[in-house]
Amino acid sequence: MEEVFEFLRFHRVSFKVHPKDHRSIEMLSTIGAKEEGILREACWNPETKSFVDLIIYSVIQSEWPTVKENLKNKITTRLRKQAEEAREKLREEGTLEEYLQQTQRTERK
Numbered sequence: 356m357e358e359v360f361e362f363l364r365f366h367r368v369s370f371k372v373h374p375k376d377h378r379s380i381e382m383l384s385t386i387g388a389k390e391e392g393i394l395r396e397a398c399w400n401p402e403t404k405s406f407v408d409l410i411i412y413s414v415i416q417s418e419w420p421t422v423k424e425n426l427k428n429k430i431t432t433r434l435r436k437q438a439e440e441a442r443e444k445l446r447e448e449g450t451l452e453e454y455l456q457q458t459q460r461t462e463r464k
Contacts, residue, residue: 356368356414356419356422356423356426357423360416360419360423361419365416366415366416367413367414367415367416368413368414369391369411369412369413370383370388370411370412370413371394371397371398371409371410371411372409372410372411372412373398373407373409373410374393374407374408374409374410380410382429383412384412385425385429386422386425386426386429387414387418387421387422387425388412388413388414388422389412389413389414389418390410390411390412391411391412391413392410392411393408393409393410393411394408394409394410394411395408396408397409
């Protein structure tokens, strides 16, 4: 979105989301995208052989600074969580201390 708003100078970005795509809905809501409404029977689902609705979300230029900050915070939080999970896994495997010792030896040289 940064490129769209800051370099291409678009005024608006919209997203079409399947109503059962809870992760995307939660993410868009969390960063501050606004739900605009529902496109009724807007997409064909070949598995169910029926049309499905889509939810429309958008961000406009004036909202971008807040959305950008929210997005950065969400990414930072997720990266920290992933790093902590990776450290915990290494601790469980007994390889974290080994890795840290090797890193310290390399830094001394």
